[in-house]
Amino acid sequence: MEDDSCGLDFLNLVSPDVSACVFRLLDDPADLVRAAAVSRSWRRFVVGNNFSKILCLRICPDIANFTSAEEVNRSPQPPPTAESSRDVELKARERDYRIYSYLAGALVSAKPSMDCILHCIGASSTDNFPGESIDNTLEPRDRVHDRPSYWSSGGQDYSDVPESLTYRLNSDMCIVDEIRVQPFKAYFQPGFPIYSSRAVRFWMGHSKLPHGSESFVTDEDENLMAIADEKYVWTYISPEFPMLQENVLQSFKLPRPVLCIGGVVKVQLLGRVQKQPIYDNRYYICVCHTQVIGRSLSPVFMVEISDPAGYSVLKYLPSAKNLCVEDAMQDNGSDSMQDDGSDSMQDDASDSLEWHSLVARYRQMRHMAIMNVLLGPMQFMDEDDVGGVSDDDPFA
The missing domain is CATH 2.60.120.260 (Galactose-binding domain-like)
Structure with missing residues (x-):
């Protein structure tokens, strides 16, 4: 830990290799997030070494099947500005940290099956x-x-x-x-x-x-x-x-x-x-x-198939965390979702088309699942309606 009284930092007392070994022992996603919040130097160390992705792979090796990970926001991002390659790399690592930290927490969630x-x-x-x-x-x-x-x-x-x-x-x-x-x-x-x-x-x-x-x-x-x-x-x-x-x-x-x-x-x-x-x-x-x-x-995580070869891209939708609440309001015909200024629905013209496309796919699947539950997977008719059972049916 960092000791404010004497100005010492654990990361400065031992070698980077030893520090990395210690951080890799953390097996709870919440502990890794807390460690990244200790100080700027600790956050740089956690983010720079991709510990959140390493933890995800340890929890669930199937994560290795993703060819890339992308963050999809509701509102369009500002046009890119001239940045150094170092700044671009730091932003990419911060993005991966956000994606895989949240994914690791979702993987170990205690939600019922x-x-x-x-x-x-x-x-x-x-x-x-x-x-x-x-x-x-x-x-x-x-x-x-x-x-x-x-x-x-x-x-x-x-x-x-x-x-x-x-x-x-x-x-x-x-x-x-x-x-x-x-x-x-x-x-x-x-x-x-x-x-x-x-x-x-x-x-x-x-x-x-x-x-x-x-x-x-x-x-x-x-x-x-x-x-x-x-x-x-x-x-x-x-x-x-x-x-x-x-x-x-x-x-x-x-x-x-x-x-x-x-x-x-x-x-x-x-x-x-x-x-x-x-x-x-x-x-x-x-x-x-x-x-x-x-x-x-x-809906926070979705999958996109990137090309005919079948490569999969992990899509992270941070704005979709409260999507189920919004869905419920929409299903009831309520406009109350507009009351939350920070997360209210924006005009369709200004929202991210990709975000809306992924959310629409989630809503369609959710609607189909609800209809399956309400209507049932199959409908049986009486024998009179189907002309009885065929004599050549071996399981009649």
Whole structure:
């Protein structure tokens, strides 16, 4: 510490290498911020050595997948002035300090986790589409209105053929702790077989396509092309977890919390254990419910795909910290947000177009998530409305 009584500074008493070793021992983001507030010399030392980014990487190694980090402000920044290269570098380091200090705090936040799935992108195969669509896996019950609710793979003659279910999360930036999968028990077949997989593995990443151009499974389209691996950059692949042949929501805790950069999760189902005892005697995998448990870092943090190669850029929106409050006011038709002069909404012509674009994307995803909760992921019709169940449906 700095001793005002004798004018001594810890940083001047030991070598820079020893000081760096001491600062790297700080594992709480709040401690690092407090250290940077001790004095100007301490702040220069913390900022100049990128300790906030180093701490972020230690907490969450997935941060290394970002090619760069940018700060996006609500109001346009003044035009650049002539600056020395040293001044430019100092400003860049200060910016990185702000971004990664706040990110480190968000990574260790104690906010409660929830199911983060927003939409189904597609499945590697579906036996009877759309009746056994991946959309059914968003319904927590295995039967709705006395009708079974589950996804079924296509049948295979060999037990080692894998399948996959791909989902879009409700945020570009989610910390995922665990994934839960419930195999389906065919209570309408002899012996009540459970169509689990032998094991599961989880992939996380982002689409290479620009935001807004990705597609989701619909009642008319199985969306098989949208799940091809070449359309994604996978930034994390989990180890394999054995799956029990039990009709329960099985929890697969990840070895560490993972930052899902881009909001896409693929559940890979490895190996088959159950043949259909009637009809075709082939191997199937059936899932009735899936959850991705985590918490969102948006809207303060968003992701932009920088080019067709799929490189990701971390976007920090400091003005979006109170965005949820503003959203609530907008949803209620209130103009009270104008009362706060320091953070009031400015005229659209003077605001940052990039800030508004990122915020609009967040609001759209948030609106879709709310609608999914209110309306439910699926609608079942009575048998009279659909003409009954087909006689050639193997799971009828």
